[in-house]
Amino acid sequence: MPDLLPILTSLAWPIAIAIAWLAGEFGQRWTGLPRISFYGLVGFALAGPQIGILPPPDSGPVALLADIAFGLILFELGYRINLRWLHANPWLGVAGLTESLLTFAVVYLVAIAFGSPQLIALMMAALSMGTSPATVVRVINEQRSSGQVTERVLHLTALNCVLAVFAFNVIIGFWIFRTFDAVGEALWQSLVMLAGSVLLGAVFGVVVPALLRAIHNPRQDATVAFAIAVLLLVAICDAGALSPYIAALAFGLTARHRRVAFSAAQRNFGALGELLTVLLFVFAASTLDWRQIAAGSALAVVVVFARLVTKTAGVTAFAHLSGISWRKGALTGVGLAPLSVFVILLIEHARQAGVHVVEELRAMAAVTMLLEVFGPVIIQRALVWAHEAPEHPDAA
Template sequence: MPDFLVTLDLQAISAELAWPVAIALAWLAGELIHRWTTLPRISVYGLVGFSVAQAFPELFATESGSPVTFLANVAFGLILFELGYRVNLRWLRVNPWILVSGLMESALTFAVVYQLAHMSGVPPLTALLLASLGMSTSPAGVLRIINEQKSSGQVTERLLHLVAINSVLAVFVFKVIVGFWVFDTSGSLPQAISHSLIELVASAVLGAVFGFIVPAVLRKLGTLALDGTVAFALGVIMLVALTHAAQLSPVLATLTFGLMARHRRVTFARTERNFGAIGELLTVLLFVFAVSTLEWERVMAGATLALALLTARFLAKAAVVAAFSHVGGTSWRKGALTGIALSPMSVFVVLVLEQTKSMGIVLVDELAALAGMTLFMEVIGPIITQRALIWANETTRKEEH
């Protein structure tokens, strides 16, 4: 066989094995390092993913419509479904200060990040995009840490609800700004806002429809206790596929799906948290994928500004949630710890940006600082959340050494 054909065969085999090997390495490293140090597994997944992507960039280059990207979005959808399932709307009605604190911390974070970015010489529209993504907290990072630590209590529940609130706000504001970017030639901000509102309402309606139909089918079959988890997982896969095909928001759709399923009084076995083994596997892929999209040069170019923005974001969230703690029915200390635990943001940011690429809008080059923020928060954010929950005495998992 000619040498060039051998080379082509080896390249094809390498490309096919790249992602399975990276996921296996990340999982193994996560298990070993967590056992030795108790650091969150997802922080290790991120480090491994970034390392292999920098070492072999051609093997981990992915298009917006690639199977790996779709699987990462499915993994995120499963996590968002679980988050929505754990949000209690009745609690928000009984204690509206949780909603108020979520709105205020998101607004202050947006304002602080925008102002700091603008003062650093970032163009206004780019600064707005940074601010909109900076106000978000990644449901994937927070929920994974909560499940890994078997955490429960006031801080945990408030944290989950605040994550849901600022994730929805971040998606809305980001899409309004992207819409304004698209309509910049006409300068029609009302048109941009209405387009984003229609998109988000359609996403929420689609999620609600799934949240009504899937439980109804399960009740009709009479196999709710046995097949619920599988049915909901299939529902999430279909919902992610539909939202991408229709260019809607899979974040809001899957979150609404979980919220609707909860309030339809549908339950699935506690042993299937994280959707069992397949959910765990997809989680590893998700966190490896999130940092495989970053480039070392871009991370370094935005590192200084990224650290400044992350510090401002961290202080804004912690200060506002702490300020509303007493009126919200908890102590100042628990309020501050809840705000501190809102640190993770990486996975949310990457997948939202990937969706804009599928629409033909490439913003990564304009957001160098965001690459630095994403990498730092992929590794550091989960550790901060883990520490906050431990300091709040809400973890039941004993430390392993």
């Protein structure tokens, strides 16, 4: 009997993943809602502060697997980004920059109005700029969505990720030095980190396609080769204080422009990607504590609403200039609502780097929990309303 506790602890994650997968399958079938909403609910319910089945999240193998899962999703996102389209339609990039900066400014002012310290308000504003690639890519694949709104959401999500990671790292640097004199140093370190991550991802994007061509059968081996490369890339970034998310995004983007047919690889990286996606959303939700969510709930509701308004307004303002209707512009902005996994993993990386900000970011815990459940639903409805996804994709 004394050995029972270690055995149960070792079984916690496999059991949680199995429960989450079943909840996702039955939940999607009964309600039509995205599976990942149910994965998040299960992860949150089974977490230590709630039912207590899952152990506290740390920098162990589960956290690394979550990073790898996110890396695979970001690679797929990067592969779907067409830089030539952004060059031909610069107003789309302007719209993304506008809505991100507008979101930063409004969320910062809202946080200050609620009495948050300046550094915490800045962190919340930086995190709120982002859009969760994990939710966006997963829902788009699950809904089998395609069209103008879908492609714009994907491109703007990638831009939001880069801007949010850069801004968050600048503010983390400022947090560490605790002085306005160090703003330049923090800015420079964030730029170096960003450039190093992009360079490393680009090197992988050149080398891996070259290796695939060397084995003379790139189509058959693309899924496994890219998955192994992402695993290696994430491990190198974790060891080298680089951003695995920016590197994976740059890897996918470079590989696309090296003209390797990733379309022949399996969507979501097949069964491996499906399994890691369940783990990713369970892990992300398991980092949340109901007490932090309750403490920050009032500010969280305002931040979610403000963020939805700013992103929708920012994209809609440039809708006609970028070649779409006001309606599709507004739906594109609504589609940028998901946030949860992206924020949680950024905060976890900051915590592992020695910046313990979780207690101070109670409102962001509440925001992430709200969007863990409702973010997938919001983007699903935006795609359906844009007539780019069927109401019930499994029946299509």
